[in-house]
Amino acid sequence: xxxxxxxxxxxxxxxxxxxxxxxxxxxxxxxxxxxxxxxxxxxxxxxxxxxxxxxxxxxxxxxxxxxxxxxxxxxxxxxxxxxxxxxxxxxxxxxxxxxxxxxxxxxxxxxxxxxxxxxxxxxxxxxxxxxxxxxxxxxxxxxxxxxxxxxxxxxxxxxxxxxxxxxxxxxxxxxxxxxxxxxxxxxxxxxxxxxxxxxxxxxxxxxxxxxxxxxxxxxxxxxxxxxxxxxxxxxxxxxxxxxxxxxxxxxxxxxxxxxxxxxxxxxxxxxxxxxxxxxxxxxxxxxxxxxxxxxxxxxxxxxxxxxxxxxxxxxx
Amino acid sequence: xxxxxxxxxxxxxxxxxxxxxxxxxxxxxxxxxxxxxxxxxxxxxxxxxxxxxxxxxxxxxxxxxxxxxxxxxxxxxxxxxxxxxxxxxxxxxxxxxxxxxxxxxxxxxxxxxxxxxxxxxxxxxxxxxxxxxxxxxxxxxxxxxxxxxxxxxxxxxxxxxxxxxxxxxxxxxxxxxxxxxxxxxxxxxxxxxxxxxxxxxxxxxxxxxxxxxxxxxxxxxxxxxxxxxxxxxxxxxxxxxxxxxxxxxxxxxxxxxxxxxxxxxxxxxxxxxxxxxxxxxxxxxxxxxxxxxxxxxxxxxxxxxxxxxxxxxxxxxxxxxxxxxxxxxxxxxxxxxxxxxxxxxxxxxxxxxxxxxxxxxxxxxxxxxxxxxxxxxxxxxxxxxxxxxxxxxxxxxxxxxxxxxxxxxxxxxxxx
Numbered sequence: 264x265x266x267x268x269x270x271x272x273x274x275x276x277x278x279x280x281x282x283x284x285x286x287x288x289x290x291x292x293x294x295x296x297x298x299x300x301x302x303x304x305x306x307x308x309x310x311x312x313x314x315x316x317x318x319x320x321x322x323x324x325x326x327x328x329x330x331x332x333x334x335x336x337x338x339x340x341x342x343x344x345x346x347x348x349x350x351x352x353x354x355x356x357x358x359x360x361x362x363x364x365x366x367x368x369x370x371x372x373x374x375x376x377x378x379x380x381x382x383x384x385x386x387x388x389x390x391x392x393x394x395x396x397x398x399x400x401x402x403x404x405x406x407x408x409x410x411x412x413x414x415x416x417x418x419x420x421x422x423x424x425x426x427x428x429x430x431x432x433x434x435x436x437x438x439x440x441x442x443x444x445x446x447x448x449x450x451x452x453x454x455x456x457x458x459x460x461x462x463x464x465x466x467x468x469x470x471x472x473x474x475x476x477x478x479x480x481x482x483x484x485x486x487x488x489x490x491x492x493x494x495x496x497x498x499x500x501x502x503x504x505x506x507x508x509x510x511x512x513x514x515x516x517x518x519x520x521x522x523x524x525x526x527x528x529x530x531x532x533x534x535x536x537x538x539x540x541x542x543x544x545x546x547x548x549x550x551x552x553x554x555x556x557x558x559x560x561x562x563x564x565x566x567x568x569x570x571x572x573x574x575x576x577x578x579x
Numbered sequence: 580x581x582x583x584x585x586x587x588x589x590x591x592x593x594x595x596x597x598x599x600x601x602x603x604x605x606x607x608x609x610x611x612x613x614x615x616x617x618x619x620x621x622x623x624x625x626x627x628x629x630x631x632x633x634x635x636x637x638x639x640x641x642x643x644x645x646x647x648x649x650x651x652x653x654x655x656x657x658x659x660x661x662x663x664x665x666x667x668x669x670x671x672x673x674x675x676x677x678x679x680x681x682x683x684x685x686x687x688x689x690x691x692x693x694x695x696x697x698x699x700x701x702x703x704x705x706x707x708x709x710x711x712x713x714x715x716x717x718x719x720x721x722x723x724x725x726x727x728x729x730x731x732x733x734x735x736x737x738x739x740x741x742x743x744x745x746x747x748x749x750x751x752x753x754x755x756x757x758x759x760x761x762x763x764x765x766x767x768x769x770x771x772x773x774x775x776x777x778x779x780x781x782x783x784x785x786x787x788x789x790x791x792x793x794x795x796x797x798x799x800x801x802x803x804x805x806x807x808x809x810x811x812x813x814x815x816x817x818x819x820x821x822x823x824x825x826x827x828x829x830x831x832x833x834x835x836x837x838x839x840x841x842x843x844x845x846x847x848x849x850x851x852x853x854x855x856x857x858x859x860x861x862x863x864x865x866x867x868x869x870x871x872x873x874x875x876x877x878x879x880x881x882x883x884x885x886x887x888x889x890x891x892x893x894x895x896x897x898x899x900x901x902x903x904x905x906x907x908x909x910x911x912x913x914x915x916x917x918x919x920x921x922x923x924x925x926x927x928x929x930x931x932x933x934x935x936x937x938x939x940x941x942x943x944x945x946x947x948x949x950x951x952x953x954x955x956x957x958x959x960x961x962x963x964x965x966x967x968x969x970x971x972x973x974x975x976x977x978x979x980x981x982x983x984x985x986x987x988x989x990x991x992x993x994x995x
Contacts, residue, residue: 288890290892291890291891291892294892295787295791295891295892297783298783298784298786298787298791299787299791300783301779301780301781301782301783301784301786301787302783302784302787302788302792302798302801303801304780304784304862305784305801305804305805305808305862305863305866306800306801306804308808308819308859308862309804309807309808311819311823312811312815312819315818315819315822315823316815316818316819319822369614370614370617370618371614373610373611373613373614373615374611374614374615374618376611377608377611377612377614377615378615380611381608381611381612382615390615390619393619393622394618396622396981397618397621397622397625399913399916399917399920399977399981400625400920400974400977401919401920401921401922401948401973401977402920402922402923403920403922403948403951403952403955403970404625404629404920404951404970404973404974405625406952406955407628407629407632407951407955407963407966407967407970408624408625408628408629410955411628411632411955411963411967412624412625412628440618440621440625443618443621444618447618471600471601471603471604472604472608473600473603473604473607473608474600474604477607494810497810497812498812500812501811501812501813501814501815502812503812503813503814503922503923504922504923504948504952507923507952508952508955508956528812528814528923531814531817531818531927532814532923532926532927535817535821535926535927535929536926539821539929541826549818549927550818550822553814553815553818556812556814556815557811557812557815560810560811560812560815561807561810561811563810564806564807564810565807568803568806568807
């Protein structure tokens with residue numbers, strides 16, 4: 264540094280004492296710290312979730328009535344007689360999600376392929392916003408639809424004695440309709456990102472349109488599509504209002520989709536709907552279920568991000 | 580060569596194959612198209628189902644014939660306030676009358692309010708049966724015949740469940756008098772809290788990540804964390820809100836610190852708690868959207884500003900932000916419309932079941948989606964009609980927000 268200064272003096276220009284060093288600006292530092300705090304704030308949210316859920320869940324598992332092993336393997340969830348087995352809640356979450364995904368994956372992918380590869384520009388410009396509106400409706404609206412339209416439809420198709428008023432099938436179906444546009448929209452983005460040259464090359468080799476789509480474009484976009492599907496699954500597992508309205512109120516260990524049951528999310532909503540007193544076992548139990556839910560969806564989201572990062576085909 | 584590949588030279592097998600391949604192409608195209616159409620049909624069915632519930636015939640009976648309450652031949656619609664109060668005094672038990680007087684003294688109430696009380700407490704219209712729009716249109720004659728036969732005292736009317744009164748009336752225990760005023764105000768107030776907290780925090784975080792943050796482990800952690808938070812189910816935020824805003828910060832969110840002594844909100848299950856919970860929920864969405872808007876501002880703009888001697892913050896404030904703000908606003912509006920439709924976290928935080936007063940930020944709360952949920956959950960048909968009407972109000976609110984976002988986006992799409 265001193266060398267530099269001398270050199271500057273040597274040229275004869277007046278040099279101020281602080282030289283060319285950056286001046287400390289208090290205002291800039293304060294603003295930068297505030298911005299850093301805003302950026303860091305989201306870490307607090309995560310820590311808050313993990314800490315609060317963990318703490319209360321720990322209290323839940325510490326109570327003598329609860330056995331962690333029974334929690335994971337028990338087939339009965341009845342807090343009033345101290346039976347805390349998560350399976351009935353977990354299976355109904357699994358079944359509704361499964362039904363939803365059987366609807367949403369094929370239809371969503373097919374819609375994405377149609378919009379990206381077949382539809383004319385004009386058709387796409389009309390259809391895509393419609394699908395986005397469908398994805399943007401509040402889920403309680405879907406819950407109303409499940410209860411008022413899909414359940415009566417199922418009951419008239421399969422008979423009132425087979426299909427209960429509250430059942431997993433209608434919740435699952437409507438959840439599929441909710442997730443369909445999500446998968447369609449994300450997959451379409453992935454398909455669109457495949458460069459045109461790949462398609463032209465395949466056409467040049469004599470492939471038909473379908474062959475280009477299924478053997479070239481879809482494989483090239485597979486990472487994006489897989490990520491869309493995983494995000495869809497995670498959404499289905501965490502979905503609450505549709506199942507709270509249409510699936511039922513009462514845990515039921517069953518694999519029959521036409522019976523009523525209660526999902527993990529549905530249970531949390533019902534339990535906390537009343538005035539919940541703190542430090543009761545009910546209060547602690549929703550944290551334990553929430554923690555499980557958090558870890559499942561977090562794992563799925565991380566997997567989906569990994570897939571995108573690792574398997575993405577990068578074209579210039 | 581030719582001998583080895585006869586199929587290619589004379590085109591025989593190749594051509595056969597070609598026809599099959601083209602047929603497969605056509606079939607699959609139809610499948611793809613049909614799937615898209617199914618999606619559209621589902622949306623149409625959903626909207627028709629809601630409209631179906633929001634209009635239709637209603638048969639209702641009055642417990643007390645309003646004509647019998649008329650004073651000197653003047654119908655109660657036209658009576659002055661004092662006479663209406665007199666009617667209340669005569670027809671209600673003194674306990675119920677005094678309770679009403681204690682809530683808000685009668686001489687301080689508006690005439691409309693007193694009139695509504697007369698209708699609600701004395702006349703008491705009960706919905707005996709209601710029909711959906713489809714039933715009303717296709718079986719109108721049968722419905723009329725049935726009402727005359729089964730409910731001779733009932734009045735049959737074709738009504739729109741969504742109307743001016745529905746929007747202006749507070750919640751009520753009688754379906755005929757129930758409205759969404761409280762719920763709309765609750766939603767707006769909650770969202771206001773959400774925006775005030777989440778917008779500055781979210782935009783600040785986005786500016787930090789896009790303009791200041793170096794590529795080190797901490798900032799990568801923050802980025803990953805934000806992406807993960809965006810995928811956390813909304814109900815988890817509800818549980819977090821219950822634990823932190825309602826329980827730990829209950830003194831603050833109930834307003835006790837600020838001298839608000841409403842005992843009903845001492846638990847901290849208030850509009851403020853709800854708004855803060857939703858703020859945590861939409862924060863990652865706002866950050867991600869704002870980051871994208873900031874990224875769209877060309878680097879040359881920053882360099883030009885820095886090269887004439889502006890500081891980092893001056894560059895951000897007077898060059899980057901003005902160019903990014905339309906994008907940021909669009910993203911924020913989309914995030915906020917997500918928050919308006921959220922139901923599950925607010926139920927967990929502790930929405931109230933019946934409120935009939937206009938909320939403030941330290942009062943118990945209900946919002947439009949909560950109201951829809953509670954009405955949908957009731958088994959009687961009339962409440963479900965109300966739910967359908969409330970859904971229409973909610974959809975109109977959301978569509979107007981989205982339209983604003985689209986207008987903002989179109990007006991300010993600048994290409995560099």
